[in-house]
Amino acid sequence: MTARVLRAAGRTATPWKNGGGVTREIAAYPEGAPMDAFDWRVSLAEVTEDGPFSAFPGVDRILTVVEGAGMDLMVDGEHHIVDEPYWPHDFPGDPETGGTLLGGPVVNLNVMCRRGRTSAAVAVVRGTVRLSAPPGGAVLAVALEDGAVLDGTELELDRYDALLTRDAAAGVLRTHGWALLVTLSEG
Numbered sequence: 001m002t003a004r005v006l007r008a009a010g011r012t013a014t015p016w017k018n019g020g021g022v023t024r025e026i027a028a029y030p031e032g033a034p035m036d037a038f039d040w041r042v043s044l045a046e047v048t049e050d051g052p053f054s055a056f057p058g059v060d061r062i063l064t065v066v067e068g069a070g071m072d073l074m075v076d077g078e079h080h081i082v083d084e085p086y087w088p089h090d091f092p093g094d095p096e097t098g099g100t101l102l103g104g105p106v107v108n109l110n111v112m113c114r115r116g117r118t119s120a121a122v123a124v125v126r127g128t129v130r131l132s133a134p135p136g137g138a139v140l141a142v143a144l145e146d147g148a149v150l151d152g153t154e155l156e157l158d159r160y161d162a163l164l165t166r167d168a169a170a171g172v173l174r175t176h177g178w179a180l181l182v183t184l185s186e187g
Helices: none
Strands: 003-006 022-029 040-047 059-067 071-075 078-082 089-092 097-101 106-114 118-131 138-143 148-150 162-165 171-186
Touching: 022 138, 022 162, 059 118, 071 089, 078 089, 106 118, 106 171, 118 138
Parallel strands: none
Antiparallel strands: 003 162, 022 040, 040 106, 059 089, 059 106, 071 078, 071 097, 118 171, 138 162, 138 171, 148 171
């Protein structure tokens, strides 16, 4: 198996596109692509106050609250209450979007895909998970709690560490807690 371990400790906090918070990129493709040219991007965002989201025309987004009480997302004038931890919520990045915190700061795991080039499926899992990337795609597993182990290795993932692979038969991840699995496909 060819997999890349992406440690949480090595991530740099960078300001949001609109300057309203910080994000820590977990992975993106192509690697190093600017914000207007990625095919896909996965990151953790720390939200400490109410405010607008950055617009991402032509991008589909999936937001999963991983810490905190959640948010009231206002997407194109429509309320979306995102108050269940580990419950992925998808919305387009084109329309005006704002967030109101429901009970203090949150940390969101964000998946963004350039429409027409990449699509994503997000699942929050626990236990034994077979890692399998689709043809031409990738799979990213993010440990939401300490103690995920890649079967047959001594590789252990701590909280927010990730494993990225393009292999169709990448192996089995055994979690002692929750993990988020992002399957990225072409088109």
